[in-house]
Amino acid sequence: MAFLSSRRRRARLAPELDDEPLRRLLKSLLATTRTGMIATTDLCIAQISRLMNQDTDDWDRRTHRMSVLAEYLSPSYLPSAWATREPRNATALVLHAWERLVQGRSQGRLEDAPEVTETCLRAADLAPQDPTPWVVLLGVSRLERWQQSQVFAVWNEVLARDRWNREAYLSMVRYLSPEEAGSRIQVLEFIDALRSRMPANAPCAATELTAQVLQYHAVLARGGIEALVARNHWSQGPAAQALDHAARTWVQPEFFRHAAALADLNLLAYALTAADRRQQARPVFEALRGTATGWPWRTGGDPLTEFEQAQNRAAS
Structure with a gap:
């Protein structure tokens, strides 16, 4: 009956997922900024x-924390203030650049793309082993619509430092989609190449299912009869296979150990719901x-x- 008790627990948006030190930091930052103290910054x-x-050498955890902080602090002056005070601190520079990227995505463009690019490159020089400056630059290259050869050059810099960086793979699968700069064929080739050599429980394991959810969303967006029968997407070859594999393996105890594992389980729960596989969605x-x-649940309304x-529905 454990599941019934978890049903009664009110759902909560938790960008930190199960990262308890990060949760405490976000709570503390909120409390500190509310005090209005002179020394708040x-x-x-x-x-x-x-x-x-x-x-500092756990690149998966570092990327997750940096991503969450950049989103959380995007309306704040803190990343800019920190980078200004410590211009040779790679962490401060990356957080500032990532926060600018978050704002740029919401506006559809970066206010000063050359400055953000330069900030990433300075951070990369200061911390040559750190993949996060290149992860941010990959986002910049997509938003600014760099040539594909340039985007792939940045992508390769990430992989040289963190072979299975989750953020980078999810960024690339969106970049290669027909909704951005590629095609379905390019996405399939990318997924096939990844599947052939990726460990089953790598941090980027959700890349294939993410691609299928994005394609499902593209069908929904077309409206009309296609949207009405969009559920059929999940009964077709590649989508069904990806969903079968994830449902069979991802919920195994201790299978996933990466920082964003709960985000990947959200993706799986969403896809199983969309496919009307309620029994598999329950665990x-x-x-x-x-x-x-927030994503992918917000696609249907309030997440x-x-x-x-x-x-x-899964519990019924």
Whole structure:
């Protein structure tokens, strides 16, 4: 009956997922900025720096934390203030560049693309083993529509430092889609090449299922009869195979160990719901214990509402 008890737990959007030190930092940053103290900036920077100086060679965890902080602080002056105060601190520079990228995505363009690019390159020079400056630059290259050879050059810089970087693979599968700069054939070739050599539980294991969800969303967006029968997408060859494999393996105890594992389980729960595989979705929701992500649930409306409704259907 454990699942029934988890049903009663109200769903929550938790960008930090199950990263408890990151959750405490976000809570502390919110409380600190509300105080209005004169030393607020110094205190917040010290708190961020303290966390980011932990596990400095765990690139998967570092990328996850940097991504969450950039989103969380995008309306804030803190990343800019930190980079200004410590211009030779690679972490400060990456956070500032990533925060600018988040703002640029929301606006459809970067206000000063050359400056953001230069910030990434300076961070890369200061921390040559760190993949995160290149992860941010990959996002910049997509938003600024660089030539494909340039995008792939940045992509290769990430892989040279972190072979299975989740953020980079998910970025590339979106870049190669026909909705951005590629085609379905390019996505399939990319997935095939990845599948042939990727460890089954690598941080980027959700790349193939992400590609299938993006294609499903593209069908929904076309509207009309295609949207009405969009569920058929999940009964067709590649999509069905990807979903079968994920449903069979991802919920195994200790199968996933990467920082964004709960985000990948959200993706799986969403896809199983879309395919009307309620029985298979049930243990996935049990593993999530109410932790929801904005994407892909927001595609259907309010993400928390969509998550809770899907969870309830899986339990019925």
